[in-house]
Amino acid sequence: MSTDRPRLTTSAMIASLAAEGQRIRAAPFGHALAALAARRPEIVGMTADLGKYTDLHVFAAAYPDRFYQMGMAEQLLMGAAAGMAREGFVPFATTYAVFASRRAYDFICLAIAEENLDVKVCCALPGLTSGYGPSHQATEDLAIFRGMPNLVIVDPCDALDVEQAVPAIAAHRGPVYMRLLRGQVPLVLDEYDYSFELGRAKLLRDGNEVLVISSGIMTMRALEVAEQLRADRIGVAVLHTPTIKPLDEAAILEQAAKPGRIVVVAENHTVNGGLGEAVAALLLRHRLAPPFHQVGLPDAFLAAGALPTLHDRYGISTAALATRIRNWL
Amino acid sequence: MAEAVAPVRPNVSLAQRAWRIRHNALRMAAVQGQGYIAQALGIADVLAVAYFHALRYRADDPHWEGRDRFLLSTGHYAIALYAALIEAGIIPEQELETYGSDASRLPMSGMASYTPGMEISGGSLGQGLTIAVGMALGLRRKNSDALIVNLLSDGELNEGATWEAAMSAAHWRLDRLIALVDVNSQQADGPSQQMLGFEPLAAKWQAFGWHVQRIDGNDIAALVAAFDAARSHAQPSPRVILCDTRMARGVGFLEQREKAHFIRVAADEWQSALGALGEMPA
Numbered sequence: 256m257s258t259d260r261p262r263l264t265t266s267a268m269i270a271s272l273a274a275e276g277q278r279i280r281a282a283p284f285g286h287a288l289a290a291l292a293a294r295r296p297e298i299v300g301m302t303a304d305l306g307k308y309t310d311l312h313v314f315a316a317a318y319p320d321r322f323y324q325m326g327m328a329e330q331l332l333m334g335a336a337a338g339m340a341r342e343g344f345v346p347f348a349t350t351y352a353v354f355a356s357r358r359a360y361d362f363i364c365l366a367i368a369e370e371n372l373d374v375k376v377c378c379a380l381p382g383l384t385s386g387y388g389p390s391h392q393a394t395e396d397l398a399i400f401r402g403m404p405n406l407v408i409v410d411p412c413d414a415l416d417v418e419q420a421v422p423a424i425a426a427h428r429g430p431v432y433m434r435l436l437r438g439q440v441p442l443v444l445d446e447y448d449y450s451f452e453l454g455r456a457k458l459l460r461d462g463n464e465v466l467v468i469s470s471g472i473m474t475m476r477a478l479e480v481a482e483q484l485r486a487d488r489i490g491v492a493v494l495h496t497p498t499i500k501p502l503d504e505a506a507i508l509e510q511a512a513k514p515g516r517i518v519v520v521a522e523n524h525t526v527n528g529g530l531g532e533a534v535a536a537l538l539l540r541h542r543l544a545p546p547f548h549q550v551g552l553p554d555a556f557l558a559a560g561a562l563p564t565l566h567d568r569y570g571i572s573t574a575a576l577a578t579r580i581r582n583w584l
Numbered sequence: 585m586a587e588a589v590a591p592v593r594p595n596v597s598l599a600q601r602a603w604r605i606r607h608n609a610l611r612m613a614a615v616q617g618q619g620y621i622a623q624a625l626g627i628a629d630v631l632a633v634a635y636f637h638a639l640r641y642r643a644d645d646p647h648w649e650g651r652d653r654f655l656l657s658t659g660h661y662a663i664a665l666y667a668a669l670i671e672a673g674i675i676p677e678q679e680l681e682t683y684g685s686d687a688s689r690l691p692m693s694g695m696a697s698y699t700p701g702m703e704i705s706g707g708s709l710g711q712g713l714t715i716a717v718g719m720a721l722g723l724r725r726k727n728s729d730a731l732i733v734n735l736l737s738d739g740e741l742n743e744g745a746t747w748e749a750a751m752s753a754a755h756w757r758l759d760r761l762i763a764l765v766d767v768n769s770q771q772a773d774g775p776s777q778q779m780l781g782f783e784p785l786a787a788k789w790q791a792f793g794w795h796v797q798r799i800d801g802n803d804i805a806a807l808v809a810a811f812d813a814a815r816s817h818a819q820p821s822p823r824v825i826l827c828d829t830r831m832a833r834g835v836g837f838l839e840q841r842e843k844a845h846f847i848r849v850a851a852d853e854w855q856s857a858l859g860a861l862g863e864m865p866a
Contacts, residue, residue: 299725323721326755331714331748338718341703342726346718362745365708366715370696 263561265386272384272441272472272562279439280414284377285313287421288347292318295425299339301325302349303332309349309379310437329354333362333376340372345425352378352393352434356400368405368430375424381410381434382471382523383552383569388559394552397499398528400432407453408499409433410471410522410530414440416497419451427453434471443475449495456503458510462490465580466516466545468507470496470530473521473550479573480580489584492516502533508541517546517583523571526551548583550576598804599865601671602632606834606861608667612683612690614854619684619692621857622831622838622847624664626768626802627735630827631668633807634733634764638815643673646700652731653719655703657712657740658766662694665702674701710743712736713763717749720758731815735764739771742780747792753822754793762814763794763824766801768831772845785826794824801827835860 273279292298292314300306300314304327315322323339325332329350336346355363355378367374378393385391400408407427411417417436424431447459459474460481467477474495481491494510496503511518511534518538520531531549538544552569566572570579596604605628613619635641639652656665666683669675675690682688689698695705704715716734723730740746753761767785769776776782789796795817799806807827814823832838832847835857841847849857 325752326748328745328748328752330710330745331717331752334711334714334745334749335718335721335752337704338715338720339722340718341715342719342722344722344725361708362711362714365705366711369705 263564265559265561272436273439274441278442280418280442281439282310282313282437283414283418283440284421284435284437285310287418288314289317291422291425292321295345297343298345298347298425299323300349301332301336301339301346303327303329303354305350305379308351308437309377309435311347311349314347329359330362333359333374334366336374337362337366337370337372340367340374345373345375347375347377349377349379349435351391352381352396353391355432356393356396360399363430364403368403371405371429373428373430375431375433377433377435379435379437383557383565383571384472384523384562386560386562386565389556392557394525394557395528396434397522397524397530401500401528401533405430406500407431409453409497410499411436411451411497412471412474412495413443415442415444415449416451420453420497423451423453436472441475443478451497454498454501454503456494456496456498456506458506459493459495460491462492464489464516464584465491465519466494466510466513467491467519467521468494468496468510468530468534469521470499471523473523473571476571476573476576477521480577483577484580491580496530499530499533502537504537507534507537508543511538511543511545517548519548519550519580519583521550521571521576524551525554527554546583548579550579597865598632598636598808601636602629602804603834603861603864604671605631605664605667607858608670608680609663610835610854610858610861612663612666612680613849614858615681616684617851617854618849619663620660620846621663621849622844623661623766623768624667625833625835625838626829626831627661627664627766628667628834629802629804629807630735630764630766630829631664633804633811635668635672637808638811639731639733641672641674646674650728650730652733653703655712655716655719655732655734656694657704657706657734658709658737659693659695659705659707661735661737662690662692662702662706665694666690666699669699669701672701675699709737709740710745712740713746713749713753716761716763717752717756717758720753720761721756723760729760731760731762733762733764735766738765738767738769738776738782739779741765741782750789750792750794757820758822759820761822763822765824765826767826767828770831770845789824789826793821795819795821796824796826798826798828801829802833
């Protein structure tokens with residue numbers, strides 16, 4: 256850690272990811288769900304003692320009789336959500352990503368996914384978005400869920416992505432796992448010609464030297480890096496891939512096939528079993544072999560601390576990403 | 585009862601229903617040469633009273649919205665439930681021959697997508713009561729008065745999720761929910777009390793806020809009275825009927841066999857077992 260700046264302290268568990276001065280929108284998930292619920296009466300909200308911490312409290316305030324506080328019991332939450340779906344409702348079930356992926360896996364797998372039930376599991380604190388240490392850092396949630404048949408997986412980038420993803424996943428018939436950004440959520444994608452479409456990757460900007468394929472908050476970081484490198488006449492294309500499963504294979508192959516670029520896959524997740532490995536396997540299956548690099552979290556239980564410190568240390572901050580890409584060129 | 589069941593062969597007594605369920609189960613197990621026959625024989629009386637006294641359903645329309653929901657969380661009891669669903673006319677009797685065979689609608693472990701009348705996929709023990717809680721909440725949202733009956737095994741009381749659901753059912757005052765616990769005191773590795781002691785069972789459920797009855801689960805009169813009491817109980821609490829059952833009930837030489845989760849029956853014994861079941865009671 257550098258010694259010429261004050262030592263940062265671990266922020267609140269649900270600290271905003273927004274940089275100072277960055278535009279934000281408050282509770283995009285809760286507001287989008289409440290808005291959607293007005294025209295989708297079968298939607299109900301369920302949580303395991305984390306309504307306030309997943310922005311579901313906005314929905315609960317708007318529709319108190321459609322909100323189910325299930326207590327701090329994630330297995331029950333998922334089983335009960337399955338039961339609700341069996342009776343024709345569309346539950347949005349919220350908790351933290353660690354608890355859904357680790358503790359409630361079997362219930363999501365067999366009670367929900369095996370039956371292809373219409374349950375949307377929406378989870379805060381995905382990847383490294385908490386400084387509380389491994390108990391709250393869902394660094395392997397995508398790896399865990401990618402093995403689950405029927406399950407659609409979404410990793411949105413910002414407030415716009417979250418609020419557009421809510422009606423999109425509700426329109427999809429079947430189980431969905433969505434990584435949730437909550438609280439004061441950065442707003443970035445409104446500056447691009449972009450809209451969220453389930454199952455589609457979108458090219459946010461083009462460039463001739465680097466192709467970044469990214470999901471979640473790493474798309475926001477990649478866009479910042481692209482802007483920085485533009486000053487050095489390094490062109491960085493950014494392909495935002497918010498749907499992790501099913502992967503938009505056609506869009507990825509089309510971009511990766513363009514010659515002369517290094518390919519960097521960037522994700523807020525362990526390098527094992529997430530977007531990076533999914534893209535690597537896809538390219539290999541199609542005999543594409545561009546210079547390939549993975550940016551992700553190390554295969555380790557991560558430290559507690561301040562998020563900016565941790566993002567720097569583990570290589571997913573904007574500065575760390577920029578440095579690594581420059582070194583690879 | 586809000587709507588009378590229209591059972592096939594309406595002049596058949598509950599004791600005869602139970603006999604026929606046992607008979608169907610033995611015939612299915614004979615097809616495979618194996619099966620959880622001891623559990624099926626043990627739970628046959630509970631299923632007879634459930635399907636021919638307590639539950640509302642339409643045999644020709646298993647998805648009828650007004651039906652009472654019967655949730656089997658112990659997937660390996662599927663053979664027993666198939667036997668009851670055949671007797672109820674929900675599954676055609678000739679399908680009995682396909683039990684456990686490739687492409688059959690009657691797999692060894694019960695799954696909702698395979699079988700008419702199978703509400704949930706069991707097998708991952710401890711999930712059933714959590715799903716029952718959600719279905720009860722959903723039915724309440726629809727202003728339905730349908731019952732939700734969850735048959736679980738005493739082994740499932742080892743699972744923490746069962747107790748999460750038990751707490752939740754009382755919290756939400758799910759008075760249309762009836763849990764049936766098959767206390768056959770046998771788990772995969774041995775006697776239940778040596779695996780993870782769960783007594784005093786009645787006191788535990790009471791403390792969790794449930795209306796509790798503990799009965800002989802092979803006594804048809806007691807089962808009828810318990811279902812009636814569970815239905816008519818005035819307090820807004822979930823109901824549990826703890827059913828002490830005897831594994832392999834009704835087939836003397838299998839009842840005497842060393843108790844085991846999966847009892848061994850030699851190929852030539854299935855006919856003997858059908859014989860030992862005797863004639864259908866008058």
